[in-house]
Amino acid sequence: MSSLGQAETGDQSRAPRSSAINNPMKKYMGKAQGPDSLRAWIVAIFAVLYVFFGWCAFSSTPVLYVALMKANPHLTRELASWPFTIMACCSFTGSAIYGGLINYIAEQHLLLIGAIFTSAALFVASFFTHDVFVLSLTLGIVHGIGLACTTCIPSAVISQHFIKYRASAMSLFSIAASLTGIIYPPLATWLFELYSLSGLLLILSGICLNQVLSGIVCKAAIWKPALQEMARMTAVNTSTEIVGKTERSKNSQGFCSWLLVNTCITNALANFIMFALVLIVIDFETDNGFESALGASLVVVLSFGWLVASIVVGPIVDQGENYDRYVILSSCLIQFAGLLLMVFLKGEYWWQFIGCFLVGWGQGSRGFLMFVMLSKRYPPSRAVLAFATMNLSCFAPFLLRTPLIGLIRDNLGHYDYLIHIFEAINLLLAIDWLIMSIRK
Numbered sequence: 001m002s003s004l005g006q007a008e009t010g011d012q013s014r015a016p017r018s019s020a021i022n023n024p025m026k027k028y029m030g031k032a033q034g035p036d037s038l039r040a041w042i043v044a045i046f047a048v049l050y051v052f053f054g055w056c057a058f059s060s061t062p063v064l065y066v067a068l069m070k071a072n073p074h075l076t077r078e079l080a081s082w083p084f085t086i087m088a089c090c091s092f093t094g095s096a097i098y099g100g101l102i103n104y105i106a107e108q109h110l111l112l113i114g115a116i117f118t119s120a121a122l123f124v125a126s127f128f129t130h131d132v133f134v135l136s137l138t139l140g141i142v143h144g145i146g147l148a149c150t151t152c153i154p155s156a157v158i159s160q161h162f163i164k165y166r167a168s169a170m171s172l173f174s175i176a177a178s179l180t181g182i183i184y185p186p187l188a189t190w191l192f193e194l195y196s197l198s199g200l201l202l203i204l205s206g207i208c209l210n211q212v213l214s215g216i217v218c219k220a221a222i223w224k225p226a227l228q229e230m231a232r233m234t235a236v237n238t239s240t241e242i243v244g245k246t247e248r249s250k251n252s253q254g255f256c257s258w259l260l261v262n263t264c265i266t267n268a269l270a271n272f273i274m275f276a277l278v279l280i281v282i283d284f285e286t287d288n289g290f291e292s293a294l295g296a297s298l299v300v301v302l303s304f305g306w307l308v309a310s311i312v313v314g315p316i317v318d319q320g321e322n323y324d325r326y327v328i329l330s331s332c333l334i335q336f337a338g339l340l341l342m343v344f345l346k347g348e349y350w351w352q353f354i355g356c357f358l359v360g361w362g363q364g365s366r367g368f369l370m371f372v373m374l375s376k377r378y379p380p381s382r383a384v385l386a387f388a389t390m391n392l393s394c395f396a397p398f399l400l401r402t403p404l405i406g407l408i409r410d411n412l413g414h415y416d417y418l419i420h421i422f423e424a425i426n427l428l429l430a431i432d433w434l435i436m437s438i439r440k
Contacts, residue, residue, distance in 0.1 A: 035161060035162060035163045035164070035221070036161075036162055036163060036164045036165050040161035040162055040169075040221075041169070042217070043157065043158070043161050043217060043218055043219075044158050044161065044162070044169045044172055045172070046213075046214040046217040046218050047154040047155075047157050047158050047173075047214065047218050048154070048172040048173060048175070048176045049176075049210070049213075049214045050111060050115075050150060050154050050211050050214035050215060050218060051150045051154055051173055051176050051177070052176040052179065052180060053207055053208055053210040053211045053214070054114070054115070054118050054146070054147060054149070054150040054208060054211050055147070055150065055176075055177065055180040055184070056180070056184050056188075056204050056207045056208060057087075057118075057122060057139070057143060057147075057201075057204050057208070058087065058088075058091070058147055058180075059180035059181050059183075059184040059185065060184045060185055060187075060188035060204065061084045061087075061088075062185060063185050063188040063189050063192060063200075064084065064139075064188065064197075064200070064201075065080060065081060065084055067188075067192045067197045067200060068080050068083070068129070068132075068135070068197060070197075071129050071130065071196070071197045072129075072130055072132075075132065079132055080132070081402075082132060082136050082140065083132065083135040083136045083139045083140040084139075084140070085140075085399075085402075086136050086140030086141060086144060087139060087140045087141075087143055087144040087147065088144065088398055089144065089395060089398065089399070090140065090141050090143075090144025090145050090147070090148065091144045091145075091147040091148045091151060091391075092148070092151075092391050092392055092394045092395040092398065093148070093392060093395055094144060094145040094146075094147070094148025094149075095148040095149075095151045095152045095387065095388040095391040095392060096388045096389070096391075096392050097145070097148065097388075098110055098114075098148060098149055098152050098153055098384065098388060099152060099384050099385035099386075099387070099388030099389070100385070102153070102156070102384040102385070106219075106220060107153055107156060107157050107218065107219065107220045108215060108216075108218060108219045108220070110149060110153050111149060111153055111154070111157075111211070111214070111215035111218055112212060112215040112216075113146075113149070114145075114146045114147075114148070114149025114150065114153065114211070114215075115146070115149075115208065115209070115211035115212045115214075115215050116146070116212075117142055117143065117145055117146025117149070118143055118146035118147060118149075118208040118211065119146075119205050119206075119208040119209045119211070119212075120142070120205075121138045121139060121142035121143035121146060121205075122138075122139065122143060122201050122202070122204050122205035122208060123201075123202065123205040124138045124142075125138040125139045125143070125201050126198045126199070126201035126202040126205065127198070129196075129197045129198050129201070139201075146208075148391070151387070151388075151391045152384050152387040152388050152391060153384065154173070154218065155170065155173065155371045155375070155383075155387055156375075156380065156383050156384045156387065157218050157219075157220065157221075158170060158172075158173075159371070159372075159375035159380070159383055160220060160221035160380050161221050164318065165318050166318070166372055166375065166376075167313075167314045167315075167317035167318045167324065167368075167369065167372045168314035168315050168317075168318050169314075170314065170368045170369075170371055170372045170375075171310045171311070171313060171314030171368050172310075172314075173368050173371070174306065174309075174310035174364050174367050174368040175307060175310040175311060177306070177310075177367070178303045178304070178306035178307035178310060178360075178364060179303075179307065181278075181299075181300075181302075181303035181306070182300060182303045182304070182307070188200060188204070191203055220380075257377065258436075259373060259374070259377055259436075260374065260377075260386060260389065260390075262432060262433075262436060263370040263373060263374060263390055264389060264390050264393035265393070265429075265432075266328065266366070266370060266429055266432075266433075267367075267370050267390045267391075267393060267394065268393040268394045268396070268397045269397065269425050269429060270362075270363060270366060270367065270429075271367075271394050271397070271398070272394070272397035272398065272400075272401060272425075273335070273359075273363075273422045273425060273426075274302075274359075274363045275398070275401065276401050276404075276405060276418070276422075277302065277359060277422070278299060278302060279401070279402075279405065280405060280409075280415055280418070281295060281298055281299055281302065281356070282295035282296055282298075282299065283295075283409075283415070284342075284415045284419075285298060285352065287414060287415070288346040288347050289347055290349065290352075294349060298352060298353065298356045301353055301356040301357050301360065302356045302357075302359060302360040302363075303360060304357065304360060305356065305357035305358065305359065305360025305361040305362075305363075305364060306360040306361070306363050306364035306367075307360075307364065308357075308361065308364070309331075309360070309361040309362075309363075309364030309365040310364045310365070310367075310368065312365075313327055313364070313365045313369070314368075317369065317372070322437065324369045324372055324373050325373075325433060325436055325437040326437055327365055327366065327369060328365075328366045328369055328370075328433050329430055329433040329434055329436075329437055330365070331361070331362045331363075331365040331366040332362065332366075332426045332427070332429045332430035332433060333426070333430050334358050334361055334362045334365070335358065335359050335361070335362025335363070335422075335426050336362075336423055336426040336427060336430070337358055338354070338355045338356065338357070338358025338359035338360075338361070338362065339355065339359060339419050339422050339423045339426065340355075340423065341354055341355030341358070342355035342356065342359070342419060343416055343419045343420065343423075362426070370390060371387060371390075374386040374387060374390065404418070405418065
């Protein structure tokens with residue numbers, strides 16, 4: 001019995017050494033142009049700029065919506081909203097297209113295709129500002145499909161270039177997203193006043209064209225095959241530990257997992273809360289006695305909280321293996337606290353300021369982490385499909401957003417019950433991620 005135990009101990013001690021020797025990434029680690037190097041950070045910056053330029057129209061949606069109404073006074077609000085609703089829906093569903101194409105087309109080529117779609121769609125739309133049908137085709141479908149590229153391909157490129165500092169690198173996406181919400185709406189308002197809707201769309205097309213430069217720099221990592229092999233080895237080893245020396249140990253992990261299900265649900269509900277709040281916060285604050293300008297300032301506070309959290313959280317998560325789960329758990333509780341302040345301390349601006357900041361912090365500290373977690377779980381060939389699946393999960397909640405807001409506001413006369421729903425969602429997500437943190 002003793003000799004058997006010694007043999008098992010010897011096998012266990014030899015396993016890590018064997019794994020280290022056979023590690024396909026070993027020859028790339030610590031190199032001047034390897035993972036986590038200066039070159040990797042340059043690629044990350046250009047990938048983030050790709051998103052920043054690509055989101056110029058999406059982040060300007062409230063301004064474009066109002067501009068379309070002013071350019072076409074005969075349009076109903078429902079009809080005027082269609083191009084933007086279609087744009088958002090195509091950005092969610094279109095990511096699944098890129099998730100499938102990644103197996104046949106290189107990341108760099110997909111980025112260039114996406115850039116052409118986003119820019120060309122806005123260029124054509126600038127000539128048809130009085131035709132909602134054409135705007136739905138160009139600004140809605142074509143631009144939305146181009147926009148979908150920004151939601152998955154740049155994340156895949158960054159996940160390939162980073163191992164140790166992956167969370168810090170991924171947090172740059174969240175920083176860029178929050179900055180688009182701060183920079184583009186006032187810029188779009190100013191441009192609309194100067195050049196009308198047609199000129200605004202033309203300039204936004206030019207901004208999107210900058211994505212081509214980013215696409216030229218952002219290539220798949222040369223060690224992508226090594227990452228694939230390392231992921232395969234990890235999957236087989238994990239399967240062996242769980243099921244022992246049986247035939248099942250020959251199979252790698254399947255695509256569907258509890259982690260994917262959790263990230264899809266969390267991402268869908270988190271985006272539903274955030275984008276619904278951005279839509280209603282001005283009206284909510286106006287109902288409670290604030291001037292619309294003060295309400296608009298709280299929209300900026302939401303984005304500012306998102307920005308600060310994105311800057312702070314990434315380096316923290318890189319310090320520990322399971323810190324990402326703990327941060328997502330805390331984000332749900334922080335956003336819950338912010339929502340409580342908003343609904344129970346109405347009429348007090350500074351409490352509303354703190355509440356909006358905490359709500360933005362909750363979104364900023366968890367949005368990008370789900371991409372980090374999936375990039376750890378899946379090899380590069382499947383990571384894009386996992387990202388696409390997570391984005392696709394936002395489709396139904398986004399469609400339900402406007403009817404739910406209208407139902408509650410029109411029938412009850414206020415938004416309090418809607419915010420209570422958001423609070424309940426955060427509590428349920430907190431319980432879910434508490435279980436995930438314990439299970440690991």
